[in-house]
Amino acid sequence: MPSINAALCLLWLPVAALLAGCDRAPVSDQVHAAQLTENSNAVAALQPKRHDPPLVLDVCGKPQTYIQVPQRVVTHDVNITEMFLFLGLGDRLVGYSGIPSRKEIAPEIKPVLDLLPNLSSHDMSLEAMVDARTDFVFAGWSYGFRAGGVTPELLAEHGIASYVLAESCIRVNSRQRVALEDVELDLGNLARIFDVEAQAGPRISQLKTARERLAGQMAANAGKPRVFVFDSGEKIPVTAGRYGMPQAILDAAGASNIFDDIPSNWPRGNWEDVIERDPEWIVIVDYGVPSAQGKMDFLLAKPELAQVSAIRKRQFFVMSYAQATPGPRSVQVAQRLAAALHPDLEVTTDALTWPTLKQSQAQP
Known part of the structure; x- marks a missing residue:
């Protein structure tokens, strides 16, 4: 070439x-x-289109300058890929990574991904991205980016720009809180980077309207059920801490996270605290092995959990991985959770309207 x-x-x-x-x-x-x-x-x-003047955004607390409008993009992880396609940018995508078969893909975007190369099912592959002549990568810390592996700095050395998922910035920078608005922030920044603010505006407004409607419906809520988020793990449970998207989902749904004292997004908890803090509901993150039902069966069979309220009452709520991580479906699952936790309140669930997805037009 x-x-x-x-x-x-x-x-x-x-x-x-x-x-x-x-x-x-x-x-x-x-x-x-x-x-x-x-x-x-x-x-x-x-000649690629240029930002005039150059676009400067706050990314993980630091100014990031974008000179050109990207044309050949790689995304990492299913929620991040959904965010990108939700903006109608399928014609810029030349490949994806970080989506093994055990992660559920929204049926609206699966036809697009079926026509694109899966550059890596697990960790990022710098070689594959360079070979694909990538000029932009959308990922996050622990959503592809890792110290000692592929980082935004390493990509920059190869002339590849990047954007970092806001929720993941807790891995490299302190922050006050995580919120559903973080998804809107990321989508708005991407719209500016790709110069598609006009077409992306209604998409972002759709999420904002649903979020604000939920806040209004929950305004009269008085109680906050205790919730344990169970991601995975048998000897030591992986859960959601204060800075994970489930925290924002629980806040919006009128619930309290029993591990909100851990200042991370996806930390390890311990079974002793699960027993002592006695969750009334357990949120299961459905991906991998075992299945959601397998995870529930494991918890129900664990003798020391027998007296936990959620176990006694069989009160479980299932989220897919893409729903539990930042993405366009976060607000929807918050609405569903609120309806489950507070059946006395009239909580509606908005249907998510996806754009007409286009196949990548970039040359291989």
Whole structure:
């Protein structure tokens, strides 16, 4: 594949030859003008659109400058990929990673992903992204980015821009809280990076309206049931801490997280605290092995949990991985959880309207 500089030279050779008076048959002024126009258009098509002036965003507490509008994008993890496609940017996606078969994919976006290369089912592959001529990566800390592995700094060394999921910034920077608004923040920033604010505006407003409607419906709520979020683990439970998206979902749904004293997003808890803090509900994050039912069966069979209120009353609520992590479905699952926890309140669940998804138009 020739470089862009080589392509530009080839495109301008006919024009240069004409201007230099090369030995060839004379052409009319009309043909000459047509050649100039054709070559100018071809050169313009090779030039990526630039932000003028350069776009500067706060990313994990630091200013990040974006000069060009990305054209060849790779996303990592299912929730992040859903966010990107929710903005109608499927024609910019050249590949994805971090979505093993055990993670549920929204049926609305699966047809698009079926036509794209899965660059890696687990960790990020820098080699695969470079080979795909990627110019932008959307991921997060522990959602692909890892110290000692692929980082935004490493990508920058290869001329690849990036954006970091806001919720994940707790891994590298302190913050006050996590909220459903974080999803709207990320979507708004991406819309600016990709210069699609007009088309993305109604999408983001859809989530904001649903979030505000839920807040209004929960305004009269007095009680906050205690909830334990069970992600995985048998000897030591992996749960959601103060800065994980489930915390924001529980806050919006009128519930309290029994592990909100852990200043992280997806930390390890312990069974002793689960017993002592006596959750009234258990949220199961459904992905991997065992299945959601397998996780419930494990908890029900664990003798030391027998007197926990949620176990005695069989009060479980299931979220998929993409619902429990930041994404366009976060507010929907908060509405469903609120309805389950507070059946006396009239809580509605909004249908999520996806854009018409386009297949990637970027050349392989």
